[in-house]
Amino acid sequence: MLAFLATFGLCFGAVAGRVHPHLAASLRALLLPRAGRAADQRHRAEPAQPGLHAVYTDETLITKVVQVQFRPPLTPGSYPMYTCSSTAPVLMLTMLETLDVTDGCRVLEIGTGTGYNAALLCERLGSEYVTSVDIDPELIELATERLAANGYTPTLAAVDGSGGYPPGAPYDRIIATCGVLAIPPAWLEQAAPSAVIVVDVRGKIGGTLARLTVNHDGVATGRFLLRWASFMSLRHTLEVQPPAPRPHYDEPVYSVSAVDPKLLRYDGKFGFVAQWYLPDVTWGPASAEGEFGLQLYAPDGSRALARRSPTGPGWQVTQYGPRRLWDRVEEAHEFWQQAGRPSYDRFGITASTAEQYVWYDHPESEHRWPLPTPIQTLS
Numbered sequence: 001m002l003a004f005l006a007t008f009g010l011c012f013g014a015v016a017g018r019v020h021p022h023l024a025a026s027l028r029a030l031l032l033p034r035a036g037r038a039a040d041q042r043h044r045a046e047p048a049q050p051g052l053h054a055v056y057t058d059e060t061l062i063t064k065v066v067q068v069q070f071r072p073p074l075t076p077g078s079y080p081m082y083t084c085s086s087t088a089p090v091l092m093l094t095m096l097e098t099l100d101v102t103d104g105c106r107v108l109e110i111g112t113g114t115g116y117n118a119a120l121l122c123e124r125l126g127s128e129y130v131t132s133v134d135i136d137p138e139l140i141e142l143a144t145e146r147l148a149a150n151g152y153t154p155t156l157a158a159v160d161g162s163g164g165y166p167p168g169a170p171y172d173r174i175i176a177t178c179g180v181l182a183i184p185p186a187w188l189e190q191a192a193p194s195a196v197i198v199v200d201v202r203g204k205i206g207g208t209l210a211r212l213t214v215n216h217d218g219v220a221t222g223r224f225l226l227r228w229a230s231f232m233s234l235r236h237t238l239e240v241q242p243p244a245p246r247p248h249y250d251e252p253v254y255s256v257s258a259v260d261p262k263l264l265r266y267d268g269k270f271g272f273v274a275q276w277y278l279p280d281v282t283w284g285p286a287s288a289e290g291e292f293g294l295q296l297y298a299p300d301g302s303r304a305l306a307r308r309s310p311t312g313p314g315w316q317v318t319q320y321g322p323r324r325l326w327d328r329v330e331e332a333h334e335f336w337q338q339a340g341r342p343s344y345d346r347f348g349i350t351a352s353t354a355e356q357y358v359w360y361d362h363p364e365s366e367h368r369w370p371l372p373t374p375i376q377t378l379s
């Protein structure tokens with residue numbers, strides 16, 4: 001509890017300075033139904049009852065787990081997947097500070113979850129200024145009950161937040177606690193002039209939080225934040241879909257690469273850059289005989305496998321399908337090295353309902369990467 005209060009107390013500003021740390025700490029305990037540390041949840045069908053020691057830490061806690069069935073031809077079975085978590089409180093506060101709410105701001109939150117963040121917003125602005133949506137009706141029902149029991153009555157709705165929430169528009173601030181591959185056009189359409197959007201823009205390889213301002217012409221632009229953060233991806237269905245079967249190509253192309261696949265997995269800054277070169281790509285492990293290896297998959301069946309070369313220096317790469325995914329990793333690596341391994345805040349996004357792209361250093365830069373539109377999700 002003391003550690004929580006100390007970290008929370010450090011986040012003075014538009015929200016933390018107006019919400020007493022004791023209240024912020026006890027709200028988390030009151031709003032979390034069941035929650036557990038990610039490491040303890042791995043083999044559980046549902047989250048454990050939260051111990052108070054876990055709630056009063058600055059840790060993300062898992063609050064909902066579902067079992068996802070494998071699709072044929074895989075052997076029948078299932079695997080657990082987290083569909084809701086209570087974000088680490090200090091990250092939540094950093095996002096709220098970045099959102100820069102002022103008196104009278106109308107806020108839309110996408111990803112109600114436990115309602116903790118909605119409660120902080122209500123405390124700061126008043127419930128009448130807060131709208132929060134979640135795709136999961138069960139979460140909305142629980143959050144409605146618990147928020148009301150604590151005196152908060154924001155507008156809550158069980159909808160796919162990629163469509164925003166038209167009845168409450170226009171919004172001065174939009175905050176999403178689930179990650180998106182690109183800014184949903186509905187958010188731009190429902191944003192008031194000069195509105196601020198704070199969201200984790202990411203795919204399966206990388207990404208982090210961005211803060212965009214919506215101009216009078218409806219085009220939003222802004223930079224990524226310096227700090228790294230990662231949220232679960234926005235999904236368009238209540239049911240979690242297992243990965244779709246992918247076409248199989250069996251004419252491999254072999255090469256040797258100087259790019260260490262571990263960089264993609266473990267270096268957040270490289271993963272961030274590589275994401276813009278591989279927007280629809282997912283990675284998976286391919287380790288063998290104690291050596292780290294990595295596979296990349298795209299929905300069109302393109303695949304790349306990179307493992308330590310058994311015969312010499314470098315990594316042996318095997319590529320299949322219509323696109324050479326590892327070639328894109330090498331292009332990303334070349335850019336990243338030449339740019340001096342830049343921090344996240346050197347990059348930004350420009351987003352309109354017609355076109356979206358990530359840029360390096362400034363919106364007119366020659367280094368630009370288109371984001372996928374219309375909005376897709378990755379399985």
Ligand SMILES: C[S@@+](CC[C@H](N)C(=O)[O-])C[C@H]1O[C@@H](n2cnc3c(N)ncnc32)[C@H](O)[C@@H]1O
Binds near residue numbers: 083084112118232
């Ligand atoms: C990290 S949790 C949110 C944490 C929450 N802000 C809190 O304070 O507890 C992410 C949430 O996003 C929700 N979500 C995922 N896809 C969504 C969508 N399309 N629309 C609205 N909510 C969505 C999930 O159901 C989940 O509750």
